[in-house]
Amino acid sequence: MNHSSSPAAHAAPPATGRDGTRTELVEVVVPVYNEELVLARSVRTLHSYLSEHFPYPFRITIADNASIDGTWQVASGLAAELREVRAVHLDQKGRGRALRTVWGSSDADVVAYMDVDLSTGLEAFLPLVAPLLSGHSDLAIGSRLHRGSAVVRGPKREFISRTYNLLLRATLAAKFSDAQCGFKAARTEVVQALLADVEDQTWFFDTELLLLAERSGLRIHEVPVDWIDDPDSRVDIVRTVKDDLKGMWRVGRKAAFGATRMPVPPRVLQAQLPTGMRWQLSSFAVIGVLSTLAYLGLYLLTRQAAPAVLANAFALLATAIANTAANRRFTFGVTGPRDALRHQVEGGIAFVIGLVLSTVALAVSHAVAPGASHTAELGWLVAANALATVVRFVLLRAWVFNPHRTARNARDADLSELSSLASAPADHGTCRENDHRTNRTNRTPDHRADQRTDQRTTYRTTNRTPDHRTDQEARR
Numbered sequence: 001m002n003h004s005s006s007p008a009a010h011a012a013p014p015a016t017g018r019d020g021t022r023t024e025l026v027e028v029v030v031p032v033y034n035e036e037l038v039l040a041r042s043v044r045t046l047h048s049y050l051s052e053h054f055p056y057p058f059r060i061t062i063a064d065n066a067s068i069d070g071t072w073q074v075a076s077g078l079a080a081e082l083r084e085v086r087a088v089h090l091d092q093k094g095r096g097r098a099l100r101t102v103w104g105s106s107d108a109d110v111v112a113y114m115d116v117d118l119s120t121g122l123e124a125f126l127p128l129v130a131p132l133l134s135g136h137s138d139l140a141i142g143s144r145l146h147r148g149s150a151v152v153r154g155p156k157r158e159f160i161s162r163t164y165n166l167l168l169r170a171t172l173a174a175k176f177s178d179a180q181c182g183f184k185a186a187r188t189e190v191v192q193a194l195l196a197d198v199e200d201q202t203w204f205f206d207t208e209l210l211l212l213a214e215r216s217g218l219r220i221h222e223v224p225v226d227w228i229d230d231p232d233s234r235v236d237i238v239r240t241v242k243d244d245l246k247g248m249w250r251v252g253r254k255a256a257f258g259a260t261r262m263p264v265p266p267r268v269l270q271a272q273l274p275t276g277m278r279w280q281l282s283s284f285a286v287i288g289v290l291s292t293l294a295y296l297g298l299y300l301l302t303r304q305a306a307p308a309v310l311a312n313a314f315a316l317l318a319t320a321i322a323n324t325a326a327n328r329r330f331t332f333g334v335t336g337p338r339d340a341l342r343h344q345v346e347g348g349i350a351f352v353i354g355l356v357l358s359t360v361a362l363a364v365s366h367a368v369a370p371g372a373s374h375t376a377e378l379g380w381l382v383a384a385n386a387l388a389t390v391v392r393f394v395l396l397r398a399w400v401f402n403p404h405r406t407a408r409n410a411r412d413a414d415l416s417e418l419s420s421l422a423s424a425p426a427d428h429g430t431c432r433e434n435d436h437r438t439n440r441t442n443r444t445p446d447h448r449a450d451q452r453t454d455q456r457t458t459y460r461t462t463n464r465t466p467d468h469r470t471d472q473e474a475r476r
Contacts, residue, residue, distance in 0.1 A: 024133050026185075027059045027108035031098040032116050036070040042116050043078050047085060049122045056133065059108060062087045063098035096205025100198070103191050109133065112185035120183040121226035128223050129185045137221035138190045139213050141176060142183030148224030157229055164244060172211060172252055176220050179207040183225060190218060203240045204247035211251050283331040284393050291323045292385065296378060303374050308362050312381060313355060320351035323392075324400075332401035339409060346400045347392075354388035 028046070032039055043060060050058050062075040064087065075087035090098055103111045110132045114120060120142055131137035144151045145165060151158075161180060168174040184206060191209070194216075198208050213220060298315035306314070324347035328334045334343070361384035365377055399405070 023057055024110070025057050025059065025108040026054075026110045026112060026129055026133075027061055027102070027106050027188075029061045029063055029099060029102045029111065029113040030116050031063045031065055031095045031113065032067065032071055032075070033065040033093060034067045034069045034071055035116050036067070036074050039071060039074045039116060040078060042118050043082075043085060045118060046114075046122065047082050050084075050125075053122075054126060056129075058084055060085045061102050063102050064089045065093045065095065065098050066091055092201075094201040094205075095203060096198070097201040099205060100195055100201070103186075103188070104195050106188055106192075108188055110185055111188050111191060113182070115182035115230075117230040119227050119230050120181065124183070124223050124225045128183065128221075131221045132185055132187050135187075136219070138218040139186040139210065140184065140221040140223060141178065141210070142181045142225040142227075143176075143178040143222045144181050144225060144227045145177045146222060146224035150226045152227070153229030160241070164241075167248065168207065168211075171248060174211060175214060176210055177222060179210055181225065181227070186213075199250070200243075200247050202243060204244050207244065208247060208251055280331050280397065281393075284327060284396075287323060287326045287331065288389055291319045291326075292382070294322070295319045295385070296382075299378065299381070300374060303377075308366075308377055309359060312358050312362060316351060316355055316358065316385075320347065320354070323347075324350075324396075327396055328401065332396070334401060343400055347396065350388065350392040350395050353391050354385055357384040357388050360384070 028050075030043065030046070035042075039062070043062065047060060050060075060082075062078065062085065064072045064075055066089075072087070072089055075089075079085050079087040088098075088102060090101060099113055110129050112125075112129060114125075124142055128140045128142060132140055143149060145162065161178070165174075165177060165179060168179055180203075186209075190213070194209055194212050197212055198205060200208050210220065295315045298318055299311050302311035302314050321344060324344055325340075328340070328343055358381050361380040362377060365372055365380040369376060
């Protein structure tokens with residue numbers, strides 16, 4: 001591997017602010033291989049855009065991946081002409097190798113890269129790096145599969161991209177949406193810590209880096225992009241797919257056997273449970289144990305006179321109703337009759353899930369060991385209900401008793417009640433009472449004496465005995 005560059009002509013100057021102090025520097029790497037025809041135009045476009053619209057000091061590094069045409073000569077000329085541009089030459093091919101070389105030795109605060117064809121709209125570059133410069137996120141990626149993205153490409157590329165990212169989510173539990181978009185950035189200290197465990201040197205480099213970052217608890221920020229497919233792309237799709245599948249197998253094997261030992265950021269080490277979660281987990285666990293004991297008793301009692309499926313359904317239904325009511329009161333602190341029926345209906349979804357899981361467990365137990373004892377059936381049912389319990393807690397906390405949803409429903413109910421009161425016909429006495437309440441509410445401190453007088457008058461009026469009313473009628 002060789003970095004050939006003339007320090008005078010090919011190295012960009014350090015970033016300084018107006019007062020001469022060091023400021024945040026962003027280094028943008030453009031990996032190229034045999035791109036002599038488009039390199040100058042793309043780099044000039046990128047340099048012009050960053051100079052006019054990007055508020056931070058920047059450096060553009062052209063990483064030549066062992067080109068055999070005139071790419072290196074063009075890159076050297078651009079580095080000599082433009083102050084913020086430098087060029088690096090490598091003797092071996094591979095986009096991952098180029099990024100590893102430049103990022104690994106960078107002194108910038110944030111490192112990024114983009115494809116030389118500039119398929120991604122440059123307007124997304126500041127939103128890409130801003131969360132990294134602020135310290136909010138550790139890595140950032142442009143996503144063509146984001147709902148806010150505008151993408152123009154053929155059906156073949158679309159199918160391959162979506163299938164690949166679907167495989168990542170299904171097999172490696174990836175949470176990021178687009179691993180292949182050539183528009184990424186990272187905090188330099190973070191990416192340099194990850195590089196030692198990234199093995200790939202070509203197209204799978206991005207994916208492996210993101211998977212390692214995600215498994216290490218790092219925060220990955222996604223930005224929707226405008227993206228137009230380059231018809232002159234040099235990517236060998238068949239070979240890339242094979243390499244990516246091999247890389248996925250390798251990363252999955254390492255994760256399964258614990259071969260990866262990544263540094264965990266302090267933010268993850270210091271993370272605590274959300275507010276109220278500790279009490280909710282404790283209360284839910286106690287109620288769950290009591291519900292399980294009740295379920296076991298009801299099942300064994302009912303099983304003496306009914307088939308396993310019916311006994312299971314009855315025991316689950318009875319305990320599900322009691323479980324939802326107890327969690328409503330003690331775990332989530334909801335009291336009063338309001339929405340109690342709705343909570344039971346929504347909690348019934350957890351009952352249905354538990355019923356399906358336990359019914360399948362019974363079917364499996366009977367298939368594996370026909371004529372098994374009731375105790376053996378209980379073993380299968382307890383395992384199925386343990387999984388259903390996790391689903392129940394997530395469902396209750398995130399949906400049924402979600403505090404934001406509960407507050408919104410209460411507010412809507414109050415508004416509905418006020419609207420019905422306002423639209424309902426009122427008699428004369430009610431109108432006078434409402435007017436009296438309005439006047440009493442709108443009185444200022446200057447009217448306190450009058451208010452006390454009104455209160456004494458009201459007291460005398462309401463406390464008159466029947467004899468007083470008789471005298472009053474006689475006077476009339």
